[in-house]
Amino acid sequence: MAEMLRIDNVTQAYGGLTVLHGISFTVAVGEKVGLIGPNGAGKTTALNVISGLLPSVSGRVCLAGQDITKLPVHRRIALGMGRSFQITSLFPELSILHNVLLALLGVQKSSYHMLRSITSFKPVNAAAKELLDSIDLWQARDCLPSEISYGQQRRLELTLALASRPKVLLLDEPSAGLSTEESAGLGKMLRLPTYENVAILLVAHDMDLVFGVADRILVLYYGTIFAEGTAEQIQRNDKVREIYFGSEAYRA
Amino acid sequence: MSAKRPSGVSSPARRALPTRLGSRVAYFTPAAIILVFLLTLPLFLRTDYVSLFTKIIIFALLAMSLDLVFGYSGLWCFGQAGLFGVAAYTVAILVVKVGITSFWIVAPCAVGVAVITAALFGVLGLRSKEIYFMLITFAFGQLIYVAVYTTSKYTGGSNGLTGISYPDLGFAVHFNERSYYYFTLVAVVIAAILLYKIIKSPFGYSLMGIRDNEIRAKSLGYNTWARRFIAFILSGFFAGVAGVLYVYYRNNIAPSDVGLDYSGLVIMMVIIGGVGTLWGGVVGSAAILFLQYFVSLYTTQRWPLILGCLFIAAVFLAKDGIYPRFTKWWKRVCRYETNGGNGGGQDMRGKPGGDTYQRVATLFRGASRNDAGNGERDEATSEVTSSDG
Structure with missing residues (x-):
């Protein structure tokens, strides 16, 4: 191989x-x-x-x-490369949805856009919805990471690492x-x-x-x-x- | 002016509410009232008040430009008045010493100088973080202050430069306090809209991400240094615009306008208004300058004492700042948000066990790696695609 x-x-x-x-x-x-x-x-x-x-x-x-x-x-x-952390490493002041959006945008050029709202990037937002649906956190998308359980935080952590494929x-x-x-x-x-x-x-x-x-x-x-x-x-x-x-x- | 905190704690519009229209009205009412007041105030206020409001909106812009780095990027810049000052001095020198009066040449030059200064500060200052960044920017601010103080041949030294009249736009505009107020208002509103767009953009959110957790941001592919650098330059741009507006407003410029006092004052505006809220800078600017104006009517010498007391009171009484306090109170009054941040609790709980992870996996092949434009999701149900392609 x-x-x-x-x-x-x-x-x-x-x-x-x-x-x-x-x-x-x-x-x-x-x-x-x-x-x-x-x-x-x-x-x-x-x-x-x-x-x-x-x-x-x-x-x-x-x-x-x-x-x-x-x-x-x-x-x-x-x-x-993708990386997850031993100690849960999320963006504590951003909502769960924005955590995932940042993970999806990280390796994309569109993350340098300055005058378009982050929610106007349709494919990225659709991908974020699917990722969050898959870990049952779509309902909680507006919560802060500190407002969800530890197990959910771990799942979110792994999702961030996987988001960029x-x-x-x-x-x-x-x-x-x-x-x-x-x-x-x-x-x-x-x-x-x-x-x-x-x-x-x-x-x-x-x-x-x-x-x-x-x-x-x-x-x-x-x-x-x-x-x-x-x-x-x-x-x-x-x-x-x-x-x-x-x-x-x-x-x- | 009303906008929710960038932390994304709540988004009233997205939840199913019985009175969505009502909540929208409640959400925008304070902003509308303030905007109408700002648009009409020269019609019924005395000129000295109009002049005060001109100063307030100029400092509101300076405070917002600082908040972009201070609140959103986590860079504690203590030299914002320096950036503001180099732009103001550039205008003054070009108009008074060089004799170029056209606004369309002077203003871009001044803003350009502010941007270049910010870039220089950024290259040197962004090697460090937090308190050390603060110290370096503090030193830069002092450097600019001393530079304008000592090169009196060009800057007029401690006397500064006088005789800068209202901007020469090249066509017949008769500027007075009232019309210059509108000129400033238009410039500041455009700048504020741009700043608002920036903080809601992917770039703006990446700044907040870097502020919150730099290692994580790096591990998602963000070039954290470059983004901070860009944020600092953007901040320099808006501070430069504020400096240009200020020097035309004052008709003169002196070293005290670019020194530590002003840097500290702007930081206080941001902190009292609310760090990381953008509009907090507007509120802080209004609060401090109003108070300064009325205190100065009675006693000019005791102003710093009163400012100090105000700052202590603000820290104790409104820790997050006036703006977030107000929005919280307003939400409670209008009840335009459902209680609790998590939309009910029960439905957000994940099913236990391995199901969840399997579903993450089914998404893996579909998750768009490419740019927003071509990352369509229609292949999600097709064959397992090789991920190293």
């Missing part, structure tokens, strides 16, 4: 603390890759380097063969705070044929979600890729159990 995303020897440090020690991996077109690891392993940092929020200290990031290491975030998004989707803990049922629904959705051609890099603590979605799993441990394989291989890997499931068993 063609390669969609390539992370090549990426190192990242916060001050003197090196968080990523030259990690390398690729994600093929349409491939679903799970990125797991204990807290502080560098998962979110890896996503930030890939999406451009953090400039990497060294190494390269390529999207569909193009070197995007030096590109700012908005250029990477325009090239077909990315080729690569970076999901940071999409199931954080969701019920088991909702999390299962999310997993089922990510495996739908619709997303066949969307490469997904899924960071999650929710093992059911990762094992259900990912074709391949990478285990990040203290900034290095510690193990790599299919769900079964990772589940059978003793060393992974020790660092990951072991600690969880200990906690339980």
Whole structure:
């Protein structure tokens, strides 16, 4: 399969603390890759380097063969990246409808229009209505994000990332705070044929979600890729159990 | 002038209401009354009041131009009077020192200088944010003040420049207080309409998005720096227009008109009127300048003291500003909005479980990535389209 995303020897440090020690991996077109690891392993940092929020200290990031290491975030998004956040990240002072409209307009030239009302862009507004209908928030479109429930906020968060139809989707803990049922629904959705051609890099603590979605799993441990394989291989890997499931068993 | 807050808290027209027409009437009544008053006031008010209202609408424009960056873009600019001042001084220098009197040459030059100044400030200032941006713009404001103060050969130093009469439009118009009031009113109303259009446009909403959550805006593909820069330049443009109107109104210009006092005054107008409401600037300008006028009739020296007290009172009594307070009260009086922000609560609750996510997925292939023009939705039911095409 063609390669969609390539992370090549990426190192990242916060001050003197090196968080990523030259990690390398690729994600093929349409491939679903799970990125797991204990807290502080560098998962979110890896996503930030890939999406451009953090400039990497060294190494390269390529999207569909193009070197995007030096590109700012908005250029990477325009090239077909989408990103959701671990901590719900919405526009708190704007209505839910306007949150979605901004998500749809982000990669479009029409977002620079200054003298036409945002509601006069018919196709964008129709798309926003459909997106909001699909997450049952159309009725609440005039509410602020703080006026809807946490589960609804999470759904809105994911919808914002999906609105621009990315080729690569970076999901940071999409199931954080969701019920088991909702999390299962999310997993089922990510495996739908619709997303066949969307490469997904899924960071999650929710093992059911990762094992259900990912074709391949990478285990990040203290900034290095510690193990790599299919769900079964990772589940059978003793060393992974020790660092990951072991600690969880200990906690339980 | 009446418009709802940009936060999109409510949209009365969109909900099913028994008295939609009534609500519309209630919604626009205050705006209509104010507009009629502004249009007719020179017919029945003394000239010194007409002159006061001219000043109010000029500062209303300056306050609105500030609100575009201060309220809508989250850039706390403390140098707005500097932008206003360079435009005013450009007019004064061209008219008095250079001898070009045609309004059609002088005004565009002055606004152009304000825009270039704003661009320079933007390039340097937008490296920082919030309080640091405030400090930098504060310094820029002082820089302009000192520049006009010390280059007395061109600017008249501390005395400023005098002898700028009403604008020379090139055809026979006899300007006096009343007709210049109308001239100003037309300019300010056009500018206000443009500003209103900007804040309701995709660009305006993207500014609010960037203000609210810059990381999220970046992650949706917005070039946040460029948009802030454009907003700052637009603000400089409107501040420049206000500066041009002001220098013709005053017939002279002095360093005190471009200094820190005025920058602070305009910020206070925006805060007292209501940050991020656009029309709040109009209300704040009227409130402060009225008070200043009447206080000055009795005591000129104590005005700053009274202004300080007013500011403290405004912070305690009307935290969001007079304008949002008024619209809330007016809505309650007219009952033109249903209670609660969420349209009933029950129907907005999502069904539990995975259904929702599956429906998001069915939309994914249809969601228009392309521009508004060609993103028709008719393929939504067709084959799963490859998303990397």
